[in-house]
Amino acid sequence: MEHLLGIKELSVNRVKDFLDRADYYTKALQSGKWDKEKLKNKVVLTLFFENSTRTVTSFNFAGLRLGAEMINWNAEVSSLSKNESFNDTIDTLGAMKPDAVVIRHKEYGAPIKVAERLDCPVINAGDSWREHPTQALLDALTIMQEKGSLEGLNVAICGDISHSRVANSNAYLLSKMGANIRFVAPSFFKPEEMPVEGIPFYDTMEEGIKDCDVVMTLRIQKERMQQSKIPDDNAYFKDYGLTYERLKYAKPDAIVMHPGPMNRGVEIAGDVADDPKYSRMTAQVANGIPTRMAVLDLLLSK
Ligand code: ASP
Numbered sequence: 001m002e003h004l005l006g007i008k009e010l011s012v013n014r015v016k017d018f019l020d021r022a023d024y025y026t027k028a029l030q031s032g033k034w035d036k037e038k039l040k041n042k043v044v045l046t047l048f049f050e051n052s053t054r055t056v057t058s059f060n061f062a063g064l065r066l067g068a069e070m071i072n073w074n075a076e077v078s079s080l081s082k083n084e085s086f087n088d089t090i091d092t093l094g095a096m097k098p099d100a101v102v103i104r105h106k107e108y109g110a111p112i113k114v115a116e117r118l119d120c121p122v123i124n125a126g127d128s129w130r131e132h133p134t135q136a137l138l139d140a141l142t143i144m145q146e147k148g149s150l151e152g153l154n155v156a157i158c159g160d161i162s163h164s165r166v167a168n169s170n171a172y173l174l175s176k177m178g179a180n181i182r183f184v185a186p187s188f189f190k191p192e193e194m195p196v197e198g199i200p201f202y203d204t205m206e207e208g209i210k211d212c213d214v215v216m217t218l219r220i221q222k223e224r225m226q227q228s229k230i231p232d233d234n235a236y237f238k239d240y241g242l243t244y245e246r247l248k249y250a251k252p253d254a255i256v257m258h259p260g261p262m263n264r265g266v267e268i269a270g271d272v273a274d275d276p277k278y279s280r281m282t283a284q285v286a287n288g289i290p291t292r293m294a295v296l297d298l299l300l301s302k
Pocket of ligand 1: 126132165166218219221259260261
């Protein structure tokens with residue numbers, strides 16, 4: 001049985017398997033031809049203990065497109081509000097024998113603990129600032145559709161690196177696949193430890209974006225910060241917002257990415273985000289479906 005708890009522990013070949021299958025489903029969704037009963041009679045349980053728009057919806061699309069039944073469990077109306085412990089809740093849901101569980105949780109490592117308790121594949125849909133593996137896979141798919149390969153590309157990941165699971169999973173995946181990652185952020189968003197040794201760190205956008213093929217921007221994860229440490233939105237935009245002016249430092253054919261939700265006028269200017277010449281945000285959202293189809297397929301059809 002295989003889980004998907006993070007990118008860090010995956011081999012290069014397994015990352016390629018996921019990306020190849022995601023590419024297959026991207027094309028299949030366009031042609032309308034794929035096995036729509038691949039996961040017939042499978043029941044997938046989504047457990048979202050943190051809010052989500054894109055991730056939960058695209059897991060549902062993915063499962064339904066493959067014929068699985070999806071059950072969306074809601075933390076707010078569950079017995080957690082009647083003081084049931086997290087482990088008891090997981091054991092209760094596990095007793096119903098789901099074929100797979102997709103979990104998002106604010107605690108670092110929660111999906112790992114859940115995988116230890118359940119006897120079905122567990123897919124991490126984001127835990128604290130640790131990992132968000134399906135986001136990194138869909139980002140890689142998006143970059144490859146544009147640039148052909150990840151090898152040798154310069155990718156700047158900009159913004160609140162220290163609280164971002166997206167930055168971590170992307171750093172693991174893109175460096176495994178031969179891209180050159182850099183982090184660009186004010187010093188207060190520099191992680192204490194780099195996810196991958198040797199990632200260059202820049203504290204100005206102009207230096208950090210220079211000659212990049214891909215500029216990935218990140219939201220300030222205010223929910224994981226002390227109120228007093230949250231920077232002022234306008235001051236942050238002035239120094240670190242991605243504007244046309246700053247984008248000039250990247251390669252002329254650079255693409256701009258953002259995992260969403262974005263905060264216009266904070267980490268990115270609205271006009272850059274809306275400009276189809278640069279922005280690949282819509283493609284990222286669309287790619288969430290074939291990517292999650294690939295993950296459900298490879299983990300559940302065993
Ligand atoms: N949607 C992404 C995540 O769940 C990024 C974000 O929330 O800023 O980590």
